[in-house]
Amino acid sequence: MLLHILLWRLKRPNRHALSLLFIFIIIPGVFLASVGMLSENISWTEVCGIFLLHASLSFAYIQVYPASQADSPSFKILLHVGKSMPQGMTAGEIQALFPAAVLLDARIEDLVRATLVSEKDGKLSLTKQGELLIRPFIYLRQILGLPAGEG
């Protein structure tokens, strides 16, 4: 976690998800595997148990992380309405907090930077990586019999 905070504050990587996987899963996995190989006091089953606990909590964090990175509009609405209490805010006042660029363009830029989307001749299209990433999300909703989410 310390490495994550330091790296993000000093030089934030472009591919956030991959970097988080590396910091939270790969590095600790290699470390634990080394401990398993070098130490005689700990069995491989115990090493796997430690790794499973670490990985499960790390996956939970990695899934929550986008909310802090992407400036979630729902959370932003709650924070501003919360600040305005007790009088509250009109729909117009809340809407003024969200220029189109923030809601859509910034997210498109995120995807281009992460090489999930490419832009050529003014047209946006999925890269191979983007296609690979989106398929599980589409299949999950199809299996559950749900229509596409609204975003």
Add this chain to the structure above:
Amino acid sequence: MNVEYLPSYLLLLSASPAIAFMIHFIFARLVQLFKLAIAPLAVALLAVLTGYVVVAMGAWVFIFRDLPVKESLTVDFIYGFLVYGGLSFAYFQFFGMTETARRIRILRDLFERGGVSRQEFQKRYGADAMFFVRLERLSAWKQIELKDGRYVLISRKLHFIALLIAFWADVLGFSKNPAQ
């Protein structure tokens, strides 16, 4: 923890996201079959919470019940609670992304419709639509309410989470350099 039964316990816990998914599948299909008006995220949350009971029962029936000595049972269950909690929360968030994440919506649109320009995107999925979807969703979740033409907070639960996330974004330096 007893190393003898640890492999089967770890195997069960590793399979727990699949168990949560199967429960979610059954619940989602039942909701559609009986045409119940329950939000997809609420169904997913219910499935994940039910998973706690199913995994705990599975652990008891298949692993712990027949153990002659049950001295470390509390530690074992706390361990299982944390592992299932982490994995099932990750599954819930993964499903939540299909429901609410803008980036997933953009990727899905591009997957289904091929190359489109930013202008077409703005037209099809304009900022106004995105904004009102969120207002409706927060109202449906009973977090805000329209009173005399003004939106007010009626629950502090999600607001508290929003404060935590904002604090964490500050720790990671996003407030200073959000563009990266």
